């Protein structure tokens with residue numbers, strides 16, 4: 551279980567709290583949704599969970615042990631908003647291998663199967679994939695590291711209807727096998743998938 555207790559964050563440059571006393575927990579292989587309007591603090595919360603931002607107050611535990619920001623970076627796989635803008639590999643195969651010195655092909659096959667991209671031509675550039683497939687690839691890149699927690703920031707943003715559905719089916723595929731936190735302002739799209747929906751408003755959780 552990942553447990554957040556009374557997380558409060560105010561950037562040094564700001565004069566107000568972006569996150570104020572946030573507490574919630576997520577069990578292993580659970581999927582939760584975090585919703586809220588633009589500017590409510592969703593992305594900041596993902597940055598804190600994944601150890602990229604350090605909160606002033608609060609405690610985060612994983613399996614009942616406090617974990618440092620560095621440890622959280624290690625166990626988290628974050629897919630930021632519009633991940634296709636940040637592909638570095640000239641081919642899909644290279645994109646999947648980024649950061650892996652030695653990698654067995656079996657691992658690539660396993661991950662591609664998980665995201666529904668089995669049999670894809672690995673020598674083509676990532677840009678040749680459809681919008682929905684590019685999002686799947688971005689998730690695959692994170693899954694290569696076997697993260698304990700997968701964090702998806704607005705995974706359906708900027709996609710047309712059928713591609714949004716593609717992303718929904720991807721999450722459905724990962725259900726019960728991965729611990730996933732999805733940030734979205736389109737909760738209805740994921741209806742029936744998460745076990746919990748948290749609403750965040752101006753840095754506070756409204757329904758926990």
Ligand SMILES: Nc1ncnc2c1ncn2[C@@H]1O[C@H](COP(=O)(O)OP(=O)(O)O)[C@@H](O)[C@H]1O
Nearest residue numbers: 561563564568587588589590591592593594595
């Ligand atoms: N480094 C920062 N310094 C000052 N304000 C920030 C900083 N990062 C984010 N903010 C502000 O914090 C609020 C929450 O931002 P964010 O977490 O990106 O919200 P969301 O992802 O829900 O749209 C916004 O009002 C944003 O302008």
Ligand SMILES: [Mg+2]
Nearest residue numbers: 592593594703
């Ligand atoms: Mg955001």
